[in-house]
Structures are given as C-alpha cells and as structure tokens.
Amino acid sequence: MRLPKFEYHAPTTLKGALRILEQEGPGVQVLAGGTDLVVKMTLGRLKPKAVVDVKGIDGLDQVRFDPNEGLTIGATARIEQVASHTEVQRLYPALTAAAGVMANVQVRNMGTIVGNLCNAAPSAENAPPLMALGADVKLVSLKGERTLPLDDFFRGPGLTAIEPGEIMTAIHVPPPLSGSGNAYQRISARCGVDIAAVCVGVAAVFDGSVCSKVRIVMGAVAPVPMHATEAEKLLLGQKWTADLLEEAGRKAMEEARPISDVRATATYRKQMVNVLTVRALQEVYERAQTV
Amino acid sequence: MKRHITLTVNGDEYSIAVDPWQTLNEVLREDLNLTGTKLGCGTGDCGACTVMVDGRTVSSCLTLAVSVDGKSVTTVEGLAPSGEELHPIQSAFIETGAIQCGFCTAGMEMSAHHLLQRNPSPTEKEIRAGLSGNLCRCTGYNQIVEAVALAADRMRAAESKEEKS
Numbered sequence: 001m002r003l004p005k006f007e008y009h010a011p012t013t014l015k016g017a018l019r020i021l022e023q024e025g026p027g028v029q030v031l032a033g034g035t036d037l038v039v040k041m042t043l044g045r046l047k048p049k050a051v052v053d054v055k056g057i058d059g060l061d062q063v064r065f066d067p068n069e070g071l072t073i074g075a076t077a078r079i080e081q082v083a084s085h086t087e088v089q090r091l092y093p094a095l096t097a098a099a100g101v102m103a104n105v106q107v108r109n110m111g112t113i114v115g116n117l118c119n120a121a122p123s124a125e126n127a128p129p130l131m132a133l134g135a136d137v138k139l140v141s142l143k144g145e146r147t148l149p150l151d152d153f154f155r156g157p158g159l160t161a162i163e164p165g166e167i168m169t170a171i172h173v174p175p176p177l178s179g180s181g182n183a184y185q186r187i188s189a190r191c192g193v194d195i196a197a198v199c200v201g202v203a204a205v206f207d208g209s210v211c212s213k214v215r216i217v218m219g220a221v222a223p224v225p226m227h228a229t230e231a232e233k234l235l236l237g238q239k240w241t242a243d244l245l246e247e248a249g250r251k252a253m254e255e256a257r258p259i260s261d262v263r264a265t266a267t268y269r270k271q272m273v274n275v276l277t278v279r280a281l282q283e284v285y286e287r288a289q290t291v
Numbered sequence: 292m293k294r295h296i297t298l299t300v301n302g303d304e305y306s307i308a309v310d311p312w313q314t315l316n317e318v319l320r321e322d323l324n325l326t327g328t329k330l331g332c333g334t335g336d337c338g339a340c341t342v343m344v345d346g347r348t349v350s351s352c353l354t355l356a357v358s359v360d361g362k363s364v365t366t367v368e369g370l371a372p373s374g375e376e377l378h379p380i381q382s383a384f385i386e387t388g389a390i391q392c393g394f395c396t397a398g399m400e401m402s403a404h405h406l407l408q409r410n411p412s413p414t415e416k417e418i419r420a421g422l423s424g425n426l427c428r429c430t431g432y433n434q435i436v437e438a439v440a441l442a443a444d445r446m447r448a449a450e451s452k453e454e455k456s
Contacts, residue, residue: 008294008311008357031355038314038353039334051311053358080347104424105402107335109347110354 003041007050014060014169017052018142021165024050030167031055032076033111035103036119060169063088071173073113079126080108092173093287094129094182094201101186102126102196114168117153120160121195123220127154128201129184131217131225135173141166154224180205180213181287185276189263196220197264198272200252202280206288209240216248216277221256221269228252231277240285249278296360300325301369309356316340316351319366327367327397331426338425341398342366348405348424367397370404379449380404380442389438391429399425403439411447415440 007024011017021028029048031037032055040046054060054076061076065087073082082088083099099113102125116126117137127150135150139162150171153161162168176182186199198220205213214235216228231251238244258269293308300323309318319325319342328351331339335350342351343365370378380403383389390396399422406413406421413421418439419432427435 002317003312003314005310005312008355010357031358034353034355034358035335035350038355042333042352053355055358104338105405105421106338106341106348106350106424110349 003038004044004047006041006048008053009050010053010056012056012058014057014140014167015142017054017057017167018140018165020050020052021167022142024052026164028052030118032115033078033107035107035111036115054167065091067175069172070175073171073173075114075167075169076112077114078109079103079111079113079116080105082113083108091176092129092133092182094132094184094203095126095173097184098125098129098186098199098201114171117150117171118160118162118168120154120156120158120224122157122223122225123195123197123199124225125186125196125199125219127225128199128217128219129182129203130171130173130201131227132201132203132215133173133182134203134215135171137168138170138172139163139166140169145169147172151227156223177205177213179207179288181284181289183280183283183287185280185283186219187272187276195263198258198269198276200273200276200280202277202284204235204281204284204288206240206285209285211235211238211240216252216280218252218256218273218277220263221258221273226255228255228273228277230255235281240281245278245281248281249274252277294357294360296357298359298361299363301365311355311357313356314352315342315344315349315354315356315359315364318356319351319364325366325368329394329397331394331398336426337395338398338402338422339395341401341425343401343405346408348402350424365401367400370400378404379445380407380439383438383442383445384435387434387438387441389431389434391427391431395425395427395429399427399435403442406439407443407446411450412443413439 009020027049031051031053060074062074063077064072079099089096131150182203184201186196188194188197201217203215219225231248253270253274256273258266260266297306329339331337333352335353340351
C-alpha cells in the first residue's frame with residue numbers, strides 16, 4: 001500500500017504552479033485535497049512522476065459571496081467550507097445539500113469542490129447542482145485564462161476540458177435571481193458515505209406560478225452529468241402544476257441513460273430519476289416563494 | 292529526495308526528514324512510533340487512521356507528510372490530558388463497552404472529539420453522522436454512539452461547573 005515515488009512541488013504562487021506544470025509536462029498531477037488523487041496513487045492506478053500541491057497558494061482557498069457578482073469557490077476551498085458557509089446555505093441550498101452529505105466528515109475536511117469536478121466521476125455530487133445553477137469555471141495556464149460554462153466541462157468519465165498546463169482556479173456561480181429556487185436530491189443504498197446512485201440538481205426562476213427559466217441536471221445516469229433537456233422544455237413558460245411536474249419527471253426518466261452496476265440497476269436508476277426530479281421541482285417552487 | 296519538515300504532534304515539536312511519498316500515517320507510526328493511530332483500508336473509507344490537523348479530522352493515510360509542514364497534529368495519544376488521566380471520551384468508551392477488538396477506537400475517538408468540539412450536545416442522528424467516516428467491523432455501533440452521548444453529557448457538566456466556579 002505504499003505510494004509510488006514522485007517529485008513533490010509546493011509552489012506558493014499560481015504562476016509558480018503553472019511553470020512547474022509546463023516544465024514537468026505529461027505525468028504531472030495537481031494535488032489539492034488528495035482524497036481522489038492519493039487513493040488512485042495508493043491503488044497503483046496513477047503513477048505521476050511529479051505532484052504539484054496547490055494548497056499553499058495564497059488566496060485560492062476562498063469561498064466568497066457578493067450580491068452583485070455571485071459566489072466564487074476557490075480551487076483549494078474545502079467541501080466542508082462550502083457546506084457550512086452561511087450565504088451558501090441561505091441562497092444556494094442545492095449546493096449545501098450536495099456538499100453537506102457527500103462522502104464523510106474526513107473527506108469533506110480534506111477534499112475540495114474543484115477537485116470533485118476535476119476528477120469528473122459520472123456521480124460527482126457537486127456537478128448537478130452547480131450545472132443547474134449555471135456555474136462556470138475559470139481555467140488558467142501560462143498562456144492566459146479562459147472561462148468555460150460547467151455545461152461544457154465534462155467530456156467523459158474522468159475526462160474534462162482541462163488542457164495540459166491548465167489549472168482550474170475557481171468556480172463561479174451567478175447571484176440568484178429574485179423569485180428563483182434551487183434544490184438537490186440524491187439517493188444511495190446507504191447514507192452519504194456511499195456514492196450517489198442517482199442525483200438531481202434543479203434551479204428555476206418563476207414569475208408568479210409560471211416558470212420563466214429552469215435547469216434540471218442529472219448525475220450518475222450517463223457518462224457525464226446531463227441536462228434533462230426535454231423536461232426543461234416542457235416546463236418552460238408553463239404554470240407549475242402537480243400534473244406538469246409528474247410529466248416532467250417522466251420525461252427526465254426517459255432521457256436518462258444509466259447503466260447497471262454495483263450501486264443500482266439501470267431500471268431502478270431511471271425510476272429514481274423520476275421520483276427525485278419531481279421532489280426537486282416541488283422544492284424549488286416552495287423555495288422560490290420564500291426568497 | 293527527502294524534505295525537511297517541522298510539525299507539532301500532541302504539543303511536541305518535531306523536525307524530521309521525510310520522503311514526499313510518505314503518508315502522515317507512515318510517519319506517525321513508523322518514524323515517531325505513535326502507533327495508536329491505525330492503518331485500515333489505506334483509501335480513506337474506514338477512518339481507522341483519523342487524526343486532527345490544525346483542529347480538523349483528516350485521513351492520515353491520504354495526507355502526505357510533506358504537506359503538514361508547519362502544522363499541528365493531534366493523535367489519539369494526545370487526547371488524554373496527562374499520562375495519568377483519560378479524556379472523557381476515552382473513559383466513556385471503556386465504560387459503555389464501546390471497544391471490542393479496538394482497531395477502530397482511535398479513529399472513532401478522534402471523530403467524536405471533532406464532533407463534540409463543534410457540537411457539544413449532538414442528537415443521536417448527529418453523532419451517527421459525525422462518525423459516518425469511521426467503520427467498526429465488530430459492528431459495535433450502538434455502544435459507540437452511547438459512549439459519545441455519555442462523553443458529551445459529562446463534558447457539558449464539567450464545562451458548566453467550571454463556569455459557575
């Protein structure tokens with residue numbers, strides 16, 4: 001169970017980290033919380049020749065909310081920091097729900113939200129709520145920086161849009177609009193410790209009882225987190241009624257394309273997409289009325 | 292190449308040379324001979340290796356020793372206030388029969404400590420959530436939950452006594 005040998009770098013500036021990434025080239029890995037990377041290394045699935053520990057870089061560990069700019073989650077902000085953040089709890093309950101239940105206390109104390117995205121597990125808990133909330137991510141390299149909608153970030157299990165030499169420095173979530181709500185629902189065989197068998201994140205904006213904007217994102221039902229596009233289309237511009245939500249749940253179920261594995265069968269996952277989507281849709285509406 | 296790090300463990304300062312690929316668990320157990328902290332799964336699932344770094348519980352099997360340079364670590368050996376006296380969490384574990392084979396105990400106690408520092412009066416559900424990262428293969432969870440509740444009661448009583456005096 002010993003870790004394979006590697007070169008260790010602990011830069012204190014982002015520029016320093018980017019230079020090391022460039023110098024080391026392929027075979028270098030970025031380390032933040034280590035709850036995914038070190039496990040993969042322990043199991044011998046990854047043998048990086050060098051590791052760049054970004055935890056010592058100043059200013060990357062922030063979780064910051066500004067009413068005009070929205071929420072910024074830095075690359076080394078721990079999952080627990082986001083779960084316990086009071087503004088996040090008040091305005092982005094979908095994020096609190098995802099960050100607050102995933103894995104266990106120790107992992108939440110070590111792991112980062114950015115790391116959860118960059119590892120790109122199909123079941124990544126924070127991806128559906130962040131995508132539903134319209135988050136984008138900041139990718140920085142020595143050549144410059146670019147901002148990418150999280151919708152375009154995931155390319156496959158473990159695959160992302162990050163180019164060699166790039167580091168995701170932050171996630172940005174727009175400020176919630178008035179009359180909006182967001183929610184997260186998940187199900188697993190056991191409690192949070194278990195990886196989600198299915199999870200659904202929803203964000204919606206209402207004008208009275210009419211839905212003027214809605215985003216539904218499902219996790220663990222496809223190689224990457226995916227929008228329930230047909231369900232979104234069905235709800236848009238419509239009055240929020242129980243019948244409509246039932247139909248949206250069924251649409252989302254049809255759109256999901258899960259596999260059967262140790263956590264659940266494909267049939268069960270599809271049915272749970274239906275149930276969880278309806279629950280999340282009910283929740284966003286209730287929340288939108290109270291904001 | 293070995294790196295020089297300085298860290299505080301249970302109040303004692305150590306200056307040691309470590310390989311970058313050594314985990315904190317290996318350094319604690321093998322270099323500092325603090326074998327109270329166990330190694331279970333090695334992949335952050337079982338919690339037997341739980342220690343505190345700067346006041347927060349982490350899996351020492353997933354923590355690189357080089358990354359704790361300048362930090363403060365508390366292991367189960369540092370829980371007791373002295374060599375004579377046990378911590379209330381430790382006494383409660385003994386009294387309620389929460390220790391069977393004992394392999395999970397150190398990690399359980401560290402997680403309990405982390406929980407009670409943040410939440411001095413946890414409900415049963417909160418205790419179970421707080422210990423969710425620690426597995427007991429003897430499956431003696433009821434006694435463990437009982438032990439944490441008992442420790443919480445005693446620590447609260449001691450606290451209010453201190454405030455009165």
